[in-house]
Each structure stands twice: as structure tokens, then as C-alpha cells.
Amino acid sequence: MSLRDWPIKRKLTAIFLLISGLVLLLTSAAFVTYQVVAFRQTTLKNLSTLGRVIAANSTASLAFANEMDAREILSALRAEPHVVAAGLYDKDGRLFARYPPELPRDALPGAPERDGYRFELGYLIGLEPVAEVGNPRLGTLYLKSDMKAVSRALWLSAAIGAGVMTVSLLAAYFLAALLQGWISQPILALAETAGAVSTRQDYSVRAPKLGEDELGTLTDAFNQMLGRIEDQDRELRRHATDLEQRVEKRTHELQERNEALRRNAAELLAANQELDAFAYSVSHDLRAPLRSIDGFSQVLLEDYAEQLDEAGRDSLRRVRAASQRMGTLIDDLLKLARVTRVEMRSELVDLSGMARDIAAELQRTDAGRQVEFVIAPGLNARADPPLLRVALENLLRNSWKYTAKQPRPRVEFGSIEANGGQAFLVRDNGAGFDMKYMDKLFGVFQRLHSAAEFEGTGVGLATVRRIITRHGGRIWAEGAVDQGATFYFTL
């Protein structure tokens, strides 16, 4: 685990220990060093004192070259166990006496070196000049002391130092362990709260604030944040429930509307079917009596022609005409109803071709008349073919009819641009109509001419309009009396 991932407690404790340890180490090191240096100095001082004393005592022996005395004096060094070797040299530098007596010759230097006290190779060497005050030098005293005292002292102080350090470190550890809580506790509390919030998604918990320091500020901020999150969470939940309710309501509404639509559709279907049955019986039942009226009127005309005068015959003729007209009206109405009922297809229809067919048929049925047909080629549209044929037939037949009184009748079929789309037109130069009555033009049974002028039931244009409307198109007309009429339509 890398240092960064240590828990805070451990980090803090480690820091304390490190610092305390370092301080203690430095202090101990200083202490020990001081001890060593002091001890060396003391040792040196002691030895130099000893050296001077012995040297002072050895003057007589050197002056009188008394070896035995010299040895005796040197043996006084026994008192100082640390002196391992000593020697007296005469003024020529020859070894005069040695201590301890059994010391081998080469343990001492052959000739004395310079005076002074110095540390050499782990020993303290001292060379003291032997001379009486004011007199020339008699010789040199050589002293060699070991450093065991120093070493012991060193070890002792080191041991003391180590002991103190250990105890201190332990104490520091415990103190650190205790006191680090001061810092880490708020942090841990915060961390725990955060952890609890995140695992349980419970935004109502708050971290305890344990002081006014930066951690306190952090805790405050954290708690505020939690408060805001809690509020937002609540808002969110409320909105979600709200939304759910609204969605449910809307779905419900939609369902109801769908139901209503379905019901409407069913009703429409039923109505259409009723209409079907109605139209069927109309086409049968209404015509039968008409047939009787017409038929027996004719019978009267034929069988009782002599008994009837011209007025009588005329009346019967009118009766017949009326019943036949009613038959036509019924037929036209049925056609109009059929237009609404029938299912529509959508195909590409060649309007020009259709117009030409109709024109040819009109020409055939009334070969006596010569009408000029101008049909623009290449006109197509998407439409229901049979319905469109009915519409076009109606329009062209109208033109045919209403140009009957013209010397040079002309019927035109073409197209123009209107309102960004294509509009088709049927134009004639026949009787036309007064624009004042334009509203009535497409009404059922509405006519702008009497039957004497032009025959017709007034259903044709209504039929055309219904067809065009079913195709989603528009139909309108322009005209002037005796100057022809133009009918425009879009699909």
C-alpha cells in the first residue's frame, strides 16, 4: 500500500513519530558526541597531569641515571590501569626504563618523537619532557594510554541515549495516538458521513461539527451541500411523481379519446351501412310507383285517346314528364350518394385521355352537333379513376349542354398554375352564369336556368364538388352571362 493510501491516523502518528524520533536522535547524537569529546579531553588532561607528575618525579633518576629508581617511579603507574605502556628516555633518546617491566622492547618507540599529547591509532600518546625547572632537558617520558574509558563512556552514554530515546518514542507514540484524534476525528466523521450518504442514498444525515477550524468549515460546507442535495432530491421526486400522474392522466385522456374515436368510427360505419341500405331501397321502392304513374298515364293516352281532348292529353303528357323527371332526379341523387359512400383508390390517371374519351362519347350520343374540343395533352394526376371520370363527365357534359345555343361551341380542358400548384380547368363559351349566383352553383338541385332553357337536375355540380372534396381538392368557377364559364379544380 503506497504511503498516500495510509489511513490518516497512521499518517499523523507516523509524522509525530518521525519528528520526535528525529529530534531525539539529534539530541542523543549531540549528547553522545559531547560526552565523547568531554571524556577525551578529560582523559587527555588526566594523562598530561600524570605525565607531568611522573616526569617531575623522574628528574632525579634521570639525572643520576638511576634505572632502578626510574623503574620504581614508573611502576607507580599501576595506579592508573588505563596506562598500558610507559617509558623514560634519556636526553640522547635512549630508552632508560620501561613500564610495565615485562613489556617487549618494540612496544615502545625507539626514539621519542616530539613532545605533546596526541591520539594515535586508538591510543593516547603523551610525551612529556623531563627537566628540572630552569635546567636543560634530561629526557622524555613516554606514556601510552588506552581509550577503554572513553569507549566505555561512549557505550554508556549511547545506551542511556538509546534508552531515553526508546522511552520517549513510546511516550510520543502513545501521545500521538491519543492526540491525533484531535485532527483526524472530524475528518473521519466527515468521511463516514459521506460514505453513509453515498451507500444508503440517505441525504438526511449530517456530519457532526467538531470545531471552528478549517475542518469545521469543511463540515459546514459539506452539510450545506447535503442539505441542498436533500432538497433537490425531494424536488426531483416530487416532480417525478407529478410527471407520472400527469402522464397517467394524459394516457387516460388519450384512451378515452381513442375510445370516443372508435365509437365514432363504428357509428360512421353503421351510418354508412344504413345509407347503403337506404340508397338501395330508394333505388327500388321509389321508382316502382313512378313507373306505374308513367305507365298508366301512357295507357290512358293510348287507349283513351279519342275520349280525351287535347287538354286531357296534355295533362297526361305532363304527368308522364313529371314522373320521368322524378326518376332522373332519383338517379342523380343516388349517384351523388354513391360518390360519398364508395371507397377511393389512388392511381395516376391520364386526365387528357379521359377527357378525350368523354368528348368522343358526347359527340357520339349527339352526332348532330359539332363542338370544338380543345384538350391539353399530357395532363395527369393522382386520383380515383371512376370518381374522377364521373366528375369530368359532369363538367364536360355541362359544357356540352350549355353551349347548345352557341353558333361555334368550344369546350376546352387544360391546366394552369394556381397557388403554387396545378389546377385543371374546363372552359366553354356557352351560356355562362352571373357571378352573383356563384354560391348557388354547387348546391344540390340548385339551377341557374330553367328546365325550358337547359335540361338538368341541378345535381351534377354538387356531385362534382363532392368528388373533388373527397380528393382533398378545391373547385371554383368564373363566368359571365352569355360569355361562357370556366370551372377550375385541384386534386
Next chain:
Amino acid sequence: MNPGKILLVEDNPDDVALTLRALKSNNITNDVIIAEDGAKALDYLFGADGGTGPEDPPAVVLLDLKLPKVNGLEVLRRIRSDERTRLLPVVILTSSDEERDVIDGYSLGANSYVRKPVDFVEFTQAAKQLGLYWLLMNRPPPTPRR
């Protein structure tokens, strides 16, 4: 004139009278059997209560569609499904111009479909043409042997 009989299945007495008159005025003197409804028509053709029907079946049946009891299309179906009358010429003569009726009529095997016009003069013309065609020009199927 073909001695064949005409079976006129028609419920409207006015129409019956007018049809008879129209035929007469065109010198069509064949016997005309009238059946006022579908049941009577079937009775005549197949014999009431399991009888054997007429010795010589009619040369043509003029069949109206809207009839009480058994309607025209049902009569047609029965005619076409019986061996004895399967080939019998049937002309549907009706006021109805409904496409559905035309389709049904032909689907069930009618030989012809004529719409009765309101104009009596036209009606007489139609009767004449029907009579001339079906009784004179048309060769009826042979009478099936018993």
C-alpha cells in the same frame, strides 16, 4: 312465335299489368305465367310440395329482385342449383341499378340484367326487344328428359 312460356316473377301488380300490356302491344302472345313472390315461383318451377313441376319449363324467366318471402337472387340460386332448371334462361328485370345487384346477379348465373325504365314508352321498347330476342332469336336449352 316460339310457343314457349314466359315466367314473370313480379310482386308489383302495376308492373305486372304494364309488362303484360307491353308484351301484348308488341304482339308477343306467348303464355305468361305470373308468380307474385319467390316462393310461388319456386313452387311453379319445381312443383309445390314435392311435385314434379311443369311438363315444359318456360322459355325464359323474367325475374324481379325485390320479392317478398324469397327474394329474386335466392330464386336464381335455386334455379341454377337444380338439375332440371340449371340451364333455364333468366333475365333479371328490376328497378335496381346498384352495382352490387348486377354483380350478384351475373355471379349467380343470370343470363341478362335489364333495368326497368320509368318511361313507359321505353319500357314497352325494352319488353319488345326482350320478347323478340328471348322468344324468337334465342334458342332455349333442350328440355331435360325425365
